[in-house]
Amino acid sequence: METDNYVNWFRNTSPYINAHREKVFVIAIPGDGVADPHFENFIYDLALLNSLEVRIVLVHGARLQIDERLKAKGITPRFHKMHRITDRDSLECIQEAISSVRVTIESQLSMGLVNSPMHGSRIRVMSGNLVTARPRGVVDGVDFELTGLVRRIDRKMIQMLLDQNVIVLMSSLGFSPTGEVFHLAYEDVAAETAIALQAEKLVFFTADDGIRDENNEIVRELEPSEIEPLATRYEDIDVDIARQLRHAYKACSNHIRRVHFISYEREGAMIEELFTRDGNGTLLSEEKFEHLSQATIDDVGGILELIAPLEEKGILVHRSRERLETEIGQFAVVKRDGMIVACAALYPFPEDQTGELACVVVHPEYRGRGSILVDHFEKKARSMGLKTLFVLTTHTAHWFIERGYAPAAIENLPGKKKALYNYQRNSKIFIKTL
Incomplete structure (x- = not known):
């Protein structure tokens, strides 16, 4: 070795x-x-x-x-x-x-x-x-x-x-x-x-x-x-x-x-x-040895460790510990024997009957768990009365297309998200009708 x-x-x-x-x-x-x-x-x-x-x-x-x-x-x-x-x-x-x-x-x-x-x-x-x-x-x-x-x-x-x-x-x-x-x-x-x-x-x-x-x-x-x-x-x-x-x-x-x-x-x-x-x-x-659950404040450290490599490469927008602690209620995680191997978040825009699927990250050794999280949040979005979900991504366009997400324009984003869109990152937008 x-x-x-x-x-x-x-x-x-x-x-x-x-x-x-x-x-x-x-x-x-x-x-x-x-x-x-x-x-x-x-x-x-x-x-x-x-x-x-x-x-x-x-x-x-x-x-x-x-x-x-x-x-x-x-x-x-x-x-x-x-x-x-x-x-x-x-x-x-x-x-x-x-x-x-x-x-x-x-x-x-x-x-x-x-x-x-x-x-x-x-x-x-x-x-x-x-x-x-x-x-x-x-x-x-x-x-x-x-x-x-x-x-x-x-x-x-x-x-x-x-x-x-x-x-x-x-x-x-x-x-x-x-x-x-x-x-x-x-x-x-x-x-x-x-x-x-x-x-x-x-x-x-x-x-x-x-x-x-x-x-x-x-x-x-x-x-x-x-x-x-x-x-x-x-x-x-x-x-x-x-x-x-x-x-x-x-x-x-x-x-x-x-x-x-x-x-x-x-x-x-x-x-x-x-x-x-x-x-x-x-x-x-x-x-269950591996299970999906709502994230808690105790999971913040594990999520930060999981997303850090992608933030360093510029694939994800940096999230501070303080921001993550504030938004932890939006996250779900997949744990394997206590280790967080995947995470994702759902940010609802109820006035527009849509939601943003964000921060979908999977540990390189545990591919496949992303689909579990996406399915979970799609089901949750339906239960909240949302009609669509959208994602912004720079590297995983095809992965979302394979899961039924279609290309969309900035004009399709809800007003609050449209105002915060980062033109420098030039993220691609995909939307799925639920």
Whole structure:
């Protein structure tokens, strides 16, 4: 990476470094991910998060390892509605497999990260009987025997360990108050732990780069209402992802603001997802990651930063902070993860039943948001009883023509605007009938 690009990248990560510090992340990785060749790099990235004072709970699965042990002992696994039925013989294999995966993770975290960017860092990791479980019981006439559900998470103990910057390692085993051992879905453990801790994020790792829609395209952003149809479709494609989706929905319904789906096969996927604005996986969020809203006084700084390059080039007329603060009620903005990526303003001339669409600016990396703002203000202008909208532009004539704006003359402007027209700038005028 060239020095300038690196510096810009590092500066752009600083808001995330600051925002993530001392926040709780529950990270769930399946047994397949632990067995994957990229797992060592996953450990490096986990160590990096830990060094940045992110509070980490790592929940691991072991389905791959369990199936291997069952097969070696000639035991046929049994399932009902995506859930494993656990008998006494199976439980022995399950305990062995989970213990083996836990030891693998602990050893990786304890080896000092030799020949890695985090060489020399000391990572503390602890696990224990942090999950109280109960039996799943009989469902549809099927006895799940020693397959269980999470009853309670030892929130106080986990929080105490996290406050000491210890990585808490949790598996898919739970214990009843009477001493029985139950096999749990690791997704259930992860979701319930995130809810109990009110974690900042719940992160699910998958083999794929995210969640795919019916066209096999990766979906970058999801809303809770979209989960059930996707989970139902995935039941026929990948039951592990179907389980993740349903537990993600449960977490989101219990005020976990963001759930991420990231690939364990992609190098640096976790860092890219958590420390860049666009990420690389799929994000499920209570609130829209990108949204349009009425601008407020708190947005003045972001708008000034967005429009400054165009003012310097003479494309936009300079607006002082004082003027922008006075006129902020006329603006709307598109925000992406808190960053203003587009803005525009509407100045009505009600006596002439027209309005001026002004200061339409879009960040170079987020083309397309201008249309969203124009559509928004056209709808708003109609609701105000305006019959036309006009724009003055020196550089974007064709863009407005493509959106139905027709060339016009100075005489077509309302009287007040006509008196203020800057002949030196010689802006082109376009008008659209609403």
